[in-house]
Amino acid sequence: MSVLSELQKASLSPTPDFHPENHPMDDFLRMDRMPHIWCSTCGIGVSVNCFAKALEKCQIPLDQVVVVSGIGCTGRVAGYVKVDSFHTTHGRAIPFATGMKLANPKLKVIVFSGDGDIIAIGGNHFINAARRNIDITVICVNNFNYAMTGGQLASTTPEGSVLSTSPFGSYEFPFNLPFLAESVGAVYVARWTSLHVYNQTVSMVEALKKPGFSFIEVIAPCPTIFERQQKMGDGLDRLRWYCENSDIRNGASTKDVDIRLRDRMVVGKFVDVERPTYLEAMNAHYRERLGSKYKDYEG
Amino acid sequence: MPVRQREKPFGFPKPETPHGEIVILEERCKGCGFCIEYCPHDVLVLSKKFNAKGYHPPEVVKAELCVDCGFCRMICPEFAIYTYELKTGEKP
Numbered sequence: 411m412s413v414l415s416e417l418q419k420a421s422l423s424p425t426p427d428f429h430p431e432n433h434p435m436d437d438f439l440r441m442d443r444m445p446h447i448w449c450s451t452c453g454i455g456v457s458v459n460c461f462a463k464a465l466e467k468c469q470i471p472l473d474q475v476v477v478v479s480g481i482g483c484t485g486r487v488a489g490y491v492k493v494d495s496f497h498t499t500h501g502r503a504i505p506f507a508t509g510m511k512l513a514n515p516k517l518k519v520i521v522f523s524g525d526g527d528i529i530a531i532g533g534n535h536f537i538n539a540a541r542r543n544i545d546i547t548v549i550c551v552n553n554f555n556y557a558m559t560g561g562q563l564a565s566t567t568p569e570g571s572v573l574s575t576s577p578f579g580s581y582e583f584p585f586n587l588p589f590l591a592e593s594v595g596a597v598y599v600a601r602w603t604s605l606h607v608y609n610q611t612v613s614m615v616e617a618l619k620k621p622g623f624s625f626i627e628v629i630a631p632c633p634t635i636f637e638r639q640q641k642m643g644d645g646l647d648r649l650r651w652y653c654e655n656s657d658i659r660n661g662a663s664t665k666d667v668d669i670r671l672r673d674r675m676v677v678g679k680f681v682d683v684e685r686p687t688y689l690e691a692m693n694a695h696y697r698e699r700l701g702s703k704y705k706d707y708e709g
Numbered sequence: 710m711p712v713r714q715r716e717k718p719f720g721f722p723k724p725e726t727p728h729g730e731i732v733i734l735e736e737r738c739k740g741c742g743f744c745i746e747y748c749p750h751d752v753l754v755l756s757k758k759f760n761a762k763g764y765h766p767p768e769v770v771k772a773e774l775c776v777d778c779g780f781c782r783m784i785c786p787e788f789a790i791y792t793y794e795l796k797t798g799e800k801p
């Protein structure tokens with residue numbers, strides 16, 4: 411490798427334990443599982459980068475972090491990150507995370523999965539966890555279809571999209587995820603695209619620090635299926651499209667941020683409110699009812 | 710305004726632009742071109758050579774212009790490129 415050999419020749423290696431062939435992300439990844447399965451120009455890897463950066467910024471010890479994923483392309487994240495992680499059955503990432511958080515409230519539990527998994531198959535779990543305000547962070551990479559299984563119509567697919575189960579274009583009304591999350595009680599809701607890496611990282615930091623149910627939607631290109639079927643080019647063309655067609659509007663009303671196939675898209679941090687988490691509410695309630703007989707649940 | 714004054718805003722010497730050293734792990738690259746497209750100083754171009762996977766990795770053409778902003782590292786979905794500041798040797 412040319413850069414490498416030049417480095418060694420000039421003995422620029424600044425510290426003795428500096429190995430240029432190790433990417434800084436290597437400490438965070440299970441390198442024996444690499445290379446990952448994501449297609450060239452897919453946006454999921456970018457979010458993993460942002461997530462690692464966010465964990466670094468929050469300075470959470472990695473042995474207190476748990477990543478839970480479901481099934482799907484984004485569901486592979488749990489298998490690639492070198493923290494305690496679990497790859498659950500389809501749609502059940504949030505219930506698994508809920509149980510883990512309740513059993514050991516000291517853990518930082520992050521659900522990292524796709525739109526098909528969290529919102530469609532696991533939609534009921536999503537709304538109930540948000541309603542209870544379970545203290546977890548949900549990162550949902552939204553590529554508008556079930557990509558791993560060949561591109562079926564999902565509950566987030568914009569109207570008019572051509573996919574393998576909608577060859578003449580979809581006629582279903584899709585979910586507006588930030589609106590859904592806010593209306594069922596999430597305390598932190600943001601949406602970014604794969605291009606907004608720094609905004610994404612900042613949102614992840616804020617979400618990790620936020621007690622309660624925080625939700626980040628990441629709009630990511632799926633060049634192999636979605637973009638190809640819509641004839642939108644590859645992921646790079648899509649990033650250029652995001653660059654030109656996304657408006658950052660922090661605090662926008664989530665009602666107005668629905669996504670149409672070829673219209674401009676609103677991104678930003680939409681919701682940041684305070685509400686007692688599930689465990690706080692439970693402890694407060696029993697303290698009031700049972701008085702000194704009750705000892706606060708701390709796991 | 711004389712140039713000398715502009716170089717010392719508020720009496721302080723002008724801060725030095727950081728300089729980054731770029732490391733490309735070519736075998737991991739899937740040739741997506743994100744790093745090339747979004748480098749603010751157009752430091753990278755797509756090279757003609759292939760890696761073992763059959764993709765064209767990026768190539769550094771204007772190494773001296775890299776300012777260690779780290780955007781290529783953040784946008785690379787394959788964890789194949791990063792930069793570090795030469796002076797301190799800290800990884801970005």
Ligand code: SF4
Pocket residue numbers: 729731747748749750751752753774775776777778779780781782792
């Ligand atoms: S660190 Fe910034 S300036 Fe340097 S190569 Fe990467 S994107 Fe370009």
Ligand code: SF4
Pocket residue numbers: 737738739740741742743744745766767784785786787788789790
């Ligand atoms: S962003 Fe990464 S995978 Fe894409 S061309 Fe650059 S080094 Fe290769």
